[in-house]
Amino acid sequence: MTVMQAPAYARAEYHGFEASGSHFVYLVSAGAIFEIDADVRAVLARLDGQQLTHAALVRELSSDGTDPDEAEALVRELRAARLIQLGAAAPVMPQAPPADFPLQALVLNVTNQCNLACTYCYEFGADKIATPAGKPKYMTLETAKASVDLLINEAVGRKAVHITFFGGETLMNFKLLRDVVGYANGATAAAGKAITYSLTTNATLLTSEIVTFLSDNRVGVTVSMDGPPDVQDKHRVYKNGKGSYAVIEPRLRTLIAHHKTRAITARVTLTEGVTDVVRIFRHLKDDLGFHEVGFAPVTTGEERAYSLDDNGMDSVLAQFNILAEEWLEYALRGESHGFTNVSETISELISGVNKSHPCGAGLGLMGVSPSGDLSPCHRFTDADTHTMGHVSSGIDRAKQGAFLAKGHVEAKYDCQSCWARPLCAGGCHHEAFVRYGDTGHANLHYCDWIRQWTDTCLRIYGVLAVQNPGFLERFAERKGLS
Amino acid sequence: MKHLRAINKKARAIGEAVAQIEAATPSDMEEDVVALQQQPRPHVPMGCTLSFSPGWEVDAGGGTAGLCQPVERDIYDCYVTCFWPVQVPDHVNYSPDWASNCATATKDWRNLDLVFP
Numbered sequence: 208m209t210v211m212q213a214p215a216y217a218r219a220e221y222h223g224f225e226a227s228g229s230h231f232v233y234l235v236s237a238g239a240i241f242e243i244d245a246d247v248r249a250v251l252a253r254l255d256g257q258q259l260t261h262a263a264l265v266r267e268l269s270s271d272g273t274d275p276d277e278a279e280a281l282v283r284e285l286r287a288a289r290l291i292q293l294g295a296a297a298p299v300m301p302q303a304p305p306a307d308f309p310l311q312a313l314v315l316n317v318t319n320q321c322n323l324a325c326t327y328c329y330e331f332g333a334d335k336i337a338t339p340a341g342k343p344k345y346m347t348l349e350t351a352k353a354s355v356d357l358l359i360n361e362a363v364g365r366k367a368v369h370i371t372f373f374g375g376e377t378l379m380n381f382k383l384l385r386d387v388v389g390y391a392n393g394a395t396a397a398a399g400k401a402i403t404y405s406l407t408t409n410a411t412l413l414t415s416e417i418v419t420f421l422s423d424n425r426v427g428v429t430v431s432m433d434g435p436p437d438v439q440d441k442h443r444v445y446k447n448g449k450g451s452y453a454v455i456e457p458r459l460r461t462l463i464a465h466h467k468t469r470a471i472t473a474r475v476t477l478t479e480g481v482t483d484v485v486r487i488f489r490h491l492k493d494d495l496g497f498h499e500v501g502f503a504p505v506t507t508g509e510e511r512a513y514s515l516d517d518n519g520m521d522s523v524l525a526q527f528n529i530l531a532e533e534w535l536e537y538a539l540r541g542e543s544h545g546f547t548n549v550s551e552t553i554s555e556l557i558s559g560v561n562k563s564h565p566c567g568a569g570l571g572l573m574g575v576s577p578s579g580d581l582s583p584c585h586r587f588t589d590a591d592t593h594t595m596g597h598v599s600s601g602i603d604r605a606k607q608g609a610f611l612a613k614g615h616v617e618a619k620y621d622c623q624s625c626w627a628r629p630l631c632a633g634g635c636h637h638e639a640f641v642r643y644g645d646t647g648h649a650n651l652h653y654c655d656w657i658r659q660w661t662d663t664c665l666r667i668y669g670v671l672a673v674q675n676p677g678f679l680e681r682f683a684e685r686k687g688l689s
Numbered sequence: 690m691k692h693l694r695a696i697n698k699k700a701r702a703i704g705e706a707v708a709q710i711e712a713a714t715p716s717d718m719e720e721d722v723v724a725l726q727q728q729p730r731p732h733v734p735m736g737c738t739l740s741f742s743p744g745w746e747v748d749a750g751g752g753t754a755g756l757c758q759p760v761e762r763d764i765y766d767c768y769v770t771c772f773w774p775v776q777v778p779d780h781v782n783y784s785p786d787w788a789s790n791c792a793t794a795t796k797d798w799r800n801l802d803l804v805f806p
Contacts, residue, residue, distance in 0.1 A: 234703075237703060238697075239700035240696050240697045240700050241694060242693070242694040242696055243692065283711065284691060284711070287706070287710040287711060288690065288703050290693070558698045558699065559698050668697075669696075
């Protein structure tokens with residue numbers, strides 16, 4: 208006998224939060240943010256821990272005096288927006304990105320050599336995965352040109368492409384960088400595409416000629432550094448142990464004073480004992496004049512002496528929150544603050560990203576080693592186990608497909624019950640490999656931290672949406688240009 | 690949308706979709722017609738088939754595992770209606786009399802025996 212069972216409503220997956228006296232939901236299936244009114248809260252409250260049929264839900268909502276037609280319309284609106292769903296959620300199957308997803312950016316490791324010996328370096332330190340023995344140490348112009356050609360050919364349909372110069376210490380091969388920019392400007396112009404550049408450096412080799420070149424060619428600069436002298440010189444040292452702060456300080460001042468075309472960013476690595484986020488931020492932003500300062504905990508296996516323990520992370524997060532508060536105060540006044548960790552998350556919340564993969568690695572972005580080997584990103588450069596083709600022979604589609612299938616958020620079991628997955632998608636592939644030996648493993652060691660941080664940024668977003676929505680619009684426009 | 694205020698791009702896109710849905714569908718969603726392969730599924734107890742056609746029964750899951758009787762027992766629909774020339778039982782060549790004791794399938798299906806081609 209066939210029996211029809213009336214389907215019942217349940218709450219969809221969302222993260223609720225309050226800001227500025229208003230209530231909001233972050234809808235996990237989409238990455239959408241809604242401000243909700245008291246009626247919506249009443250529906251969500253009634254569906255807390257139970258399911259109700261359409262008739263029962265409307266009846267309950269009308270029981271407190273709401274007009275039944277109004278209640279009917281309310282339920283319909285919430286169902287259409289998928290904040291509530293009928294019955295169990297349909298199972299989600301991992302959808303592979305299109306096989307012909309166009310390349311957008313290459314990270315050229317112009318050299319794997321470095322003049323510093325930072326103790327925590329993922330390229331040379333205890334957790335390194337690179338196997339550079341017997342391979343070229345410096346990229347040749349021929350390899351670099353082949354990389355540019357590959358980028359243009361694989362960027363089907365894109366109006367603009369991007370090249371990031373990376374190392375080792377990038378400026379140890381500045382001559383190549385200069386020549387590649389010349390070649391790439393011509394090649395992309397001939398192909399009808401625009402091109403932008405950026406580079407990461409430890410700043411030890413900056414000269415005013417180099418700064419002029421970078422400014423003239425609109426090369427965005429990110430400086431890897433850790434903060435004021437005592438902090439910088441703790442890990443960022445020369446091979447003889449001497450700190451690098453005294454060398455880079457005058458060079459940084461030249462860079463920031465004379466590079467006028469792009470934002471100059473500092474990127475700080477947080478390690479055991481280097482958790483004084485607020486002091487570091489003040490120094491880099493106020494004393495040295497960086498436009499943006501971003502922080503990331505060091506990538507390590509669990510037992511390294513320099514890795515951050517839970518106490519360290521708690522302290523970091525507390526200080527992140529102080530800077531986040533400041534960021535909000537600036538934003539309410541319509542000013543930019545420069546704490547990259549908030550800016551990045553806010554820009555993702557503005558568009559409502561819902562990521563299949565944590566980043567563009569192996570998808571729209573690839574790394575190129577000095578020898579021309581392709582890898583998912585610069586962090587896998589020269590690691591034989593992660594090679595994904597060669598600039599001369601093209602992308603190895605089978606290896607790329609396997610990497611992307613593993614890294615898909617829906618292939619990560621642990622992520623399926625987490626509301627922060629649209630933004631996080633399981634976290635860095637490289638960090639996962641170092642920590643768990645598998646690029647497709649969720650980075651479980653920072654889940655709590657990601658959720659707290661996302662919640663903080665959502666609250667900031669909520670306050671701005673209520674008190675200064677114009678700032679969010681201008682912010683989105685600026686981001687679109689950068 | 691009246692109760693939800695979209696405050697990011699994705700939410701605004703959903704708002705547009707909601708407006709289209711509200712403009713397009715009749716109001717009474719409670720009376721939704723549900724197809725068998727659509728979510729949510731109607732409740733069908735396992736062990737019952739949805740149609741009577743010996744040999745073609747499927748259970749509520751669309752398979753045969755939940756049926757009371759193994760479907761391999763008889764293949765009446767193949768015999769009577771299949772266009773395929775080598776159906777089993779083959780009423781042209783090997784089993785012309787296979788269904789002769791089965792005048793009405795719903796009553797006489799027990800008379801259909803196994804076939805060993």
